[in-house]
Amino acid sequence: MSRRTRANAGRGTARTMRGLSLIELMMAVVIGLLVVLAAIGIFISNRATYKTADAMGRIQESARTAFELMASDLREADGTLCRALQPKSEDPAQSQGLPMMNLLTSTEWWADWGDGLLGYDNGALKGSVTGTDAIELRSATRDGQGVYGSTFAGVKQLTMEDRPLQLNYESGMPVLLCDGRQATLFIIELLPKTQTGRGPAFYEFKPATAGNCGSGLGIGPVCGASEYWYKGETMWPEGTPNVGYGVANAKMAPMQAVRWYVGKSAAGSGNALYRRTSKDNAEVIDGVRDLQLTYLLPGASGYVTAAQVGTRWKQVRAVRVALELEGGTGEPLRRRIVHVVGLRSRNP
CATH class of the missing domain: 2.40.30 (Elongation Factor Tu (Ef-tu); domain 3)
Incomplete structure (x- = not known):
């Protein structure tokens, strides 16, 4: 092989083995960074979506738990195992219930049957958060x-x-x-x-x-x-x-006596929904912003507040519960849910 041939072969081999230029390397790095940033963005977006969905799921589950427990107590309000005997001409829905003798000497809130239910507006019940409503319920329909x-x-x-x-x-x-x-x-x-x-x-x-x-x-x-x-x-x-x-x-x-109200959370931050009986005071769910209760009276065109019920608690047929919850971190999610519960003892 001549000297020129060997020189040409050497130059070809060097040209074939030449590495990336600086510009090519910088372009590769930029493209790689763009791919990584896109992947991180997708991850962050998915994580935020998951947190939002999880927070909403927790709110929904809390609302379902609260409504199930509260609705059970509301349906039984002023109920007994015996329905009052009525003349056929009298509307049972207008009944004032059974004549009752109370032998209890206790002065505690649970010892007075009263009208079977009693509502409180705007933090009027001691221990409840200002601006929220509360309700007391009496019944004797279980384990008869x-x-x-x-x-x-x-x-x-x-x-x-x-x-x-x-x-x-x-x-x-x-x-x-x-x-x-x-x-x-x-x-x-x-x-x-x-x-x-x-x-x-x-x-x-x-x-x-x-x-x-x-x-x-x-x-x-x-x-x-x-x-x-x-x-x-x-x-x-x-x-x-x-x-x-x-x-x-x-x-x-x-006899069962129950109070439902919004109070300060036991965790020390925010408010919670409480169910109080004569024996204990249980926190049902936390993250409660508000509880509003309105009542349906015979002949009324709509639901009224506790103050508007006045002395007609024996005539209340249904209660509308509006519960506002919040959850999540950062900017919290809020959800307001409304549910209507009829009283069994007062509806035909």
């Missing part, structure tokens, strides 16, 4: 037992059927006894179970000495002084004479 008879051995003593739900009862519990003509609210003293032959077992109970102003369970001028016999006809033999009014199917159930 049939009452089969009564005796007067010094003190009034009643017999109640034995069922698994019976285990929910204990001495010192406030209960409501009713039979379709009247109702009595008192503290129970549960006596030992009795067994007669091979027949069913029964529990005996009576008004407790402590916590009640008397043991007379009838509607009377002074603390239920008038005598009244509760009788469940289904367990009495044929031919047994009626006692007192002789109303069949007397029932007893624990």
Whole structure:
């Protein structure tokens, strides 16, 4: 091979092995950075979308939990296991309910049945946040037992059927006894179970000495002084004479008193929705900005505030609940949800 041929071959090999120029390298770096920045932007956008969706999901779940619990209490408001006996000409929806005797001596908020429900506007309930509404509810519709008879051995003593739900009862519990003509609210003293032959077992109970102003369970001028016999006809033999009014199917159930309101969150920041009973005060959900309650009265064109209800709480048929929630970080998401609940005891 000649010297010129070898020189040309060397130059070709060098030209083939030459690296990237500075301009080419800078262009590659810029393109790479653009790809990385685009990927980071997509990641940040997806993360923000996820956080928004997660926050909205949490708000929706909180709202669902709150409404389910609150709606359950609202539906049962002023309800008992016995519906008042009405003349056919009287509209049950306009009923004022059963005449009630309250033997409880406690002055606590839960010890007064009142009208079955009572609303508060604009932070009027002690402990609630200014500008928010609250409501008190009374009912006796759960864990009910049939009452089969009564005796007067010094003190009034009643017999109640034995069922698994019976285990929910204990001495010192406030209960409501009713039979379709009247109702009595008192503290129970549960006596030992009795067994007669091979027949069913029964529990005996009576008004407790402590916590009640008397043991007379009838509607009377002074603390239920008038005598009244509760009788469940289904367990009495044929031919047994009626006692007192002789109303069949007397029932007893624990009295439940509940307050719903917005208070300061236990975490120390923001507000929360609370459900308070005679035994505890539970935070249901946090992140609550507002709670507004309005009420439906017979003949009204729309829902009214608690102040506008005035003294007509016995006539309220439905409650509209407007709950505003917020969640998320940075600029929080807010959602206002409205739900209407009818009262079972006041709607045909």
